[in-house]
Amino acid sequence: MAIRLETAWDAPDVRKLLIAAFGRAAEAQLTDKLRESDAYVPQLCLVAEQSSVIVGHVMYTHITLESESNPAIQVLALAPVSVYPAFQGRGIGKALIAESLSRADARGEPMVVVLGHPEYFPRFGFVPASTLGIKPPWPVDPDAAFMVKTLSAYRDDMRGTVTYPPEFDEV
Ligand SMILES: CC(C)(COP(=O)(O)OP(=O)(O)OC[C@H]1O[C@@H](n2cnc3c(N)ncnc32)[C@H](O)[C@@H]1OP(=O)(O)O)[C@@H](O)C(=O)NCCC(=O)NCCS
Numbered sequence: 001m002a003i004r005l006e007t008a009w010d011a012p013d014v015r016k017l018l019i020a021a022f023g024r025a026a027e028a029q030l031t032d033k034l035r036e037s038d039a040y041v042p043q044l045c046l047v048a049e050q051s052s053v054i055v056g057h058v059m060y061t062h063i064t065l066e067s068e069s070n071p072a073i074q075v076l077a078l079a080p081v082s083v084y085p086a087f088q089g090r091g092i093g094k095a096l097i098a099e100s101l102s103r104a105d106a107r108g109e110p111m112v113v114v115l116g117h118p119e120y121f122p123r124f125g126f127v128p129a130s131t132l133g134i135k136p137p138w139p140v141d142p143d144a145a146f147m148v149k150t151l152s153a154y155r156d157d158m159r160g161t162v163t164y165p166p167e168f169d170e171v
Helices: 008-022 026-035 092-106 166-170
Strands: 002-005 046-050 053-066 073-083 111-115 146-150 160-163
Touching (some): 008 073, 026 073, 053 092
Parallel strands (some): 073 111
Antiparallel strands (some): 002 046, 053 073, 053 160
16 A cells, blocks of 8 residues: 555545545535635645555645634644545555654644544544643534644644634535
8 A cells, every 4th residue: 555645636536435435425525625725735635545546535624723812823624534445444544644644743733633533533642622622613522523633833822713614614
C-alpha cells in the first residue's frame, strides 16, 4: 500500500470510494465542494493506493475556533475519512490518519477536530473536545463523538466554539 497526496485527477475515484464507504452520496458531494472552497488544505489530503487503485482517502479543511476572550484562530477539521468496505480492517485508515496527523504537526497546526466514531479515533490521541473547552457549533450526541487531537503548537488557552465552512451545513 502506498500513501500520497490526492490530485485533481483523483476526484472521480475518490467520489466512488466515498459513496461505497458511506453508502450514500452526501460525503462525496461534500468532498467535491470542499475541494473548491478556501477551506481546503490540499497538503494534508491523502489517498491510499493498492496496485495503483485508490482504496482509501482522508480530507482536511480549515475551520475557525473562537470565543469571547480569544481571537479567532484556524484549526483543522478531519472529514471525511474512508476506506473501501472490502479493504477495511487492514490498517489503511490507521495509516492515512497517522500520516496526515504527522504532516499536520509538521505544518505547525495546533489541533485537529473530528466528528466521528468515539471507539475509533481515541487510538490516535483524540479526546472528547469538551474536556479541552472546545465546543461544536451544533448539538452532538454522544458528546464523545466530537473529538480533538492536540498537536505540538497547541496551547491550553485555545478554547471556544468551532465554526465549519457552509459546505458542511448540507450534510
Ligand atoms: C472508519 C474507517 C475509515 C476505518 O478504516 P479502516 O481501514 O477499516 O481502519 P483500520 O484498519 O485502521 O482500523 C480498524 C479498526 O477500526 C475499527 N472501526 C472501523 N469502523 C468503525 C466504526 N464505524 N466504529 C468504530 N470502530 C470502527 C474496527 O473495529 C477496527 O478496530 P480494531 O483495530 O480494534 O479491530 C473505515 O471503516 C470506513 O471507511 N468506514 C466508513 C466511513 C466512515 O464511517 N468514516 C469515518 C467517519 S468519521
